[in-house]
Amino acid sequence: MGVFSSQKTETVVLSVGGSLVVPNGGIDIDFLKKMNVFIRSQIKDKQRRFLIVIGGGRTARHYRDAAKDVIGTITDEDLDWIGIHATRLNAHIFRTIFQDIAHPRIIENYDRKLRNWNEPIAIGSGWKPGWSTDYCSVVLARDYNASVIINLSNIDYVFDKDPSVFKDAKKITKTTWSYFEKLVPKEWKPGTNAPFDPVASQLAKRLGTMVIVANGKNFSNLNKILSGENFKGTVITNYRIDASFYDKEYYEGKKIEYKMPLTRSFLGNVFIEIVNFYRAFWIKLFINPKNVLDIGSGTGKLIKYLRRLGIEAYGIEISTYALESAEKETRPFIRKGDIGKIPYDNDSFDLVVSFDVLEHIERSKIKKAAEEAIRVSRKLVLHKIY
Incomplete structure (x- = not known):
């Protein structure tokens, strides 16, 4: 919606x-x-x-x-x-x-x-x-x-x-x-x-x-x-990065900004699965990292496909609803966390990624978010902005 x-x-x-x-x-x-x-x-x-x-x-x-x-x-x-x-x-x-x-x-x-x-x-x-x-x-x-x-x-x-x-x-x-x-x-x-x-x-x-x-x-x-x-x-x-915004209505598509996809439809769900498989496939093919952190992982779709391709994938997510909605196979690998204070040690991951996350952050907080992503990455950081 x-x-x-x-x-x-x-x-x-x-x-x-x-x-x-x-x-x-x-x-x-x-x-x-x-x-x-x-x-x-x-x-x-x-x-x-x-x-x-x-x-x-x-x-x-x-x-x-x-x-x-x-x-x-x-x-x-x-x-x-x-x-x-x-x-x-x-x-x-x-x-x-x-x-x-x-x-x-x-x-x-x-x-x-x-x-x-x-x-x-x-x-x-x-x-x-x-x-x-x-x-x-x-x-x-x-x-x-x-x-x-x-x-x-x-x-x-x-x-x-x-x-x-x-x-x-x-x-x-x-x-x-x-x-x-x-x-x-x-x-x-x-x-x-x-x-x-x-x-x-x-x-x-x-x-x-x-x-x-x-x-x-x-x-x-x-x-x-x-x-x-x-x-x-x-x-x-x-735009606020807090758990109160990213609730059931957000993930069902009622709280959307510039583009308003029908996320609750069958075709919408199929599209989301395809997009995340595609992302995982290209990460495996071109980077092939040992482990990956997905910032703002949502319900863990990308993590699921990365793990099926043999990559140790983890996620942080601010939304309680998203964490509870994650599939059983990925739920253990997602932690509650904020991009402004990532709950991992320095140099923990070969690759740190975020998809459509930074545009939700107040401009004054973007520098801190970028620094946190760099801190926990020992090799590469990839931010995709909508």
Whole structure:
């Protein structure tokens, strides 16, 4: 399973950038028509519910600029209120488009939850000065138990710097809130242009909310996100190497990041077996080590095949669920342990490997993890990063 399951009704939070609704040339009718068709098909075919929060777009910017031109200096609070009223206008057009299936009241006060919300859609606008509608979307995700926010804007990815200025800017497919906070301003200012506003980022980080930043005009890509397929976009979340994250839901595929495979399916399990046999075979053929340590060994699939090929293979794994789920033939060779403090002596293994582990580690801890792998290896270290 991916982030979104077809087994029950999912509540999806969409934070729709106002620039999609009102770009430079006025209201984008084509976008609204496509959004109308897409949302209705998701409700009909997938039984989803949507909380949709709309930004102010160029309407907000035009009105703020006009006020400045007339009276000059304006307080940030007044500028924010102009933007908030622009979001309410945009929210009203959305509520009108979906009037037959949307809650009749637009969410403007996020201190109160909707009473008797039975409709498949509810629309939200701006709330108070001090943040953008991104913050409102995080509050809704918290209050309505949505684990993911899809932030729709006019960009395909978050970049490490402004791609319109720096030709060497690199797209980011997955990152942590700690790193993302370094890319955006520390404080909110009216009209701040950021993929996700700083105040909203702080709250999402504190709550552990996942945000996917994607291009709102690419509806086929949006469908891939909701269908658990590979997609274009940036995933921002709190990646933590601790046992609480790597539980039953993780290993059954419900907690997945950029790629969302169907790990519980028969074909998915066969694929995992084939991948681990393939890895073991090539390790035997090209390296042929006496012994191997698999860091983040999961349920021990690689260890199983390495041992069947005559290699003394061991593993460390942080997840209690994975340890308990390991097959009988491999369970004795897996120890509970953390990559930051590997429970083996120096120079214990010919080869130390990790597959898709380092990308889950906070950047500040990667150096220590690499040093630990080197410490227990007497010959080779192999890290494969997703």
